[in-house]
Amino acid sequence: MGHEFPAGQVQTIRIGETTQNDIFTTFGTPWRTGIENGLKTWTYGNYRYNAFTESETEDLVIKFDKRGVVSSYTYNSTKRSK
Numbered sequence: 001m002g003h004e005f006p007a008g009q010v011q012t013i014r015i016g017e018t019t020q021n022d023i024f025t026t027f028g029t030p031w032r033t034g035i036e037n038g039l040k041t042w043t044y045g046n047y048r049y050n051a052f053t054e055s056e057t058e059d060l061v062i063k064f065d066k067r068g069v070v071s072s073y074t075y076n077s078t079k080r081s082k
Contacts, residue, residue: 005044007058010075021069025047027060038070040064 009054012018022041030042043046045059058077065071 003044004046005031005060007060007075007077010073013062013070013073015070016071018070020064020070023062024072030062036063038067039066054071 009026013023018019020040020042029049034041034043041064041066042062043059044062046057048056056079058075058079059065060073060075063071
């Protein structure tokens with residue numbers, strides 16, 4: 001479910017600086033879009049569920065202010081660091 005995104009680029013996001021266009025250029029089309037407290041949110045997610053092995057999930061939720069600049073973001077992953 002969802003689609004792969006360049007999770008290695010998450011550290012390039014700068015709150016108050018990175019624009020919606022920058023995010024689109026780096027991560028592509030979001031898997032989901034929404035509104036939270038009147039502000040636009042984009043979600044990038046890659047979810048692999050398996051009944052016989054460990055599931056792997058990762059998601060990035062980005063919130064934009066009214067100017068289209070990142071106001072906050074959250075990245076979560078169940079992938080183990082190598």
